[in-house]
Amino acid sequence: MSKPIFELVDELPTGGITILSLRSLDFVVPGQWQNLVGFNNTIKAVTGETDEALIQQIGERAVQLFNDKSQGYQNALWLYQTVDSASGALGAAAMANKVGQDISFLGFLQNLTPKPEKAQSIDLCVKLVVELVAFCQINGIPGDSIGDFLAALGDYSGESLMRMAALVCFDGLVPLGPDFALKGLSTLNTMSPNDLEHNKTFNGVKSLIPGGDSAGQLSFITSSMDSVKGWMTDFVSSRGVTPEQVVDNLTKFVEISKDKLDYLGAFLDMTCNYYTHTGTQTLARRLIERAVAEI
Amino acid sequence: MPILQRWRNVLLSLGLCGLLLISSGCAAKPPSPYAQVQQESTQRGAPKAVAKTATQGSEFNRFFPKPGNGFERVYTQEKKGFAEAKLKKDGKDMAMLSISDTSSIPAAAQKYAQSTEKIAGFPTVEVGTTQTGVLVGGHYQVKVLSRNPSFDKGDRKEWIAKFDLQGLSKLR
Numbered sequence: 001m002s003k004p005i006f007e008l009v010d011e012l013p014t015g016g017i018t019i020l021s022l023r024s025l026d027f028v029v030p031g032q033w034q035n036l037v038g039f040n041n042t043i044k045a046v047t048g049e050t051d052e053a054l055i056q057q058i059g060e061r062a063v064q065l066f067n068d069k070s071q072g073y074q075n076a077l078w079l080y081q082t083v084d085s086a087s088g089a090l091g092a093a094a095m096a097n098k099v100g101q102d103i104s105f106l107g108f109l110q111n112l113t114p115k116p117e118k119a120q121s122i123d124l125c126v127k128l129v130v131e132l133v134a135f136c137q138i139n140g141i142p143g144d145s146i147g148d149f150l151a152a153l154g155d156y157s158g159e160s161l162m163r164m165a166a167l168v169c170f171d172g173l174v175p176l177g178p179d180f181a182l183k184g185l186s187t188l189n190t191m192s193p194n195d196l197e198h199n200k201t202f203n204g205v206k207s208l209i210p211g212g213d214s215a216g217q218l219s220f221i222t223s224s225m226d227s228v229k230g231w232m233t234d235f236v237s238s239r240g241v242t243p244e245q246v247v248d249n250l251t252k253f254v255e256i257s258k259d260k261l262d263y264l265g266a267f268l269d270m271t272c273n274y275y276t277h278t279g280t281q282t283l284a285r286r287l288i289e290r291a292v293a294e295i
Numbered sequence: 296m297p298i299l300q301r302w303r304n305v306l307l308s309l310g311l312c313g314l315l316l317i318s319s320g321c322a323a324k325p326p327s328p329y330a331q332v333q334q335e336s337t338q339r340g341a342p343k344a345v346a347k348t349a350t351q352g353s354e355f356n357r358f359f360p361k362p363g364n365g366f367e368r369v370y371t372q373e374k375k376g377f378a379e380a381k382l383k384k385d386g387k388d389m390a391m392l393s394i395s396d397t398s399s400i401p402a403a404a405q406k407y408a409q410s411t412e413k414i415a416g417f418p419t420v421e422v423g424t425t426q427t428g429v430l431v432g433g434h435y436q437v438k439v440l441s442r443n444p445s446f447d448k449g450d451r452k453e454w455i456a457k458f459d460l461q462g463l464s465k466l467r
Contacts, residue, residue, distance in 0.1 A: 151369050
């Protein structure tokens, strides 16, 4: 049983490294993310309503919807939380190995990417698939055609767009370089289902990934990655974002100096929480949008 | 009243006062205004938020207004008993359009009993400051919800009338 949705939204942090590192990405998606926290706050911001009794009514319906397991909202939350903790644990373990080595500024870049390229590529692809599956758990498959569905995906804004920016930048661009999407895809293409089974991030979320067995899941992940690689590449090129810019900005927001290695370890752990943070915000928004329309 | 019973009452009320004092003194924060609904919707045998018999959201899509005149329509949610689309203009969110099955929340339909106005023959109400709704066929609620100050009550009524309300009223 999950924590109550109103508590999760009330307890979303307003500071800390997750928030700062997301703020550092504002230059990628200017003005898109305001870090809206608090359940009633979110109701007011999403609906534009101010009457307390009405807000209570909307909130109560949202709570009911979240608590009805058949509606998929709890699955979505679980996916966001699990993909964060699974990949975070891997990062922290790899980070521990690096501590003690001499770190120059370029070394910092290297330390941001302690995972082997293969593991990092799988992480990127699994996280992307988690986003797709969570989207469908929350919103269903809107519209009557593939075009409608793609339009729904293309309408990402606010915290959802910020989550994608963080995925592309922190899990793609910085660790894998500008051709991260192709690298991810080629890793998948040369991989066996057995390789996938050994990936911690995948193992965390596999029960909700479509495809049946791991061979089917591998092919689902591959085709998903294939269909969004264009969007990802375009996201980076149309905004002219480089790995250096991302790291530069990050160091402006998060106090990381080259001689403070423990900060880096913490940073790595924390940046991995961006899925849970923005995912909770997305979930709250969608629940509230539905609740206000239904009451 | 026998003396023994009176003493028992005194002791009982003292005990209750003590309990109250202890519990209020220890409570770090007031209970959430959502504590009751949380309890009711998670206890064993709690009623489902969405009725089993509710119409699938995919059945609703074809009754939505067509885009045009500079307005773009993006379907955003399609769940059992509910479908929603966003109305955009020049890249900005203007309004949300929705159809829901009120069999899951009867109170949503009941509020139309007080309606004095009609749109295309269906009872309509205003909810809060951003919403206009109609009740179709006795149990489908169609709403338009403003998401931009320039999209006012008049616009909401106009867009409600653009739904295929007659068609929806025949949906079983």
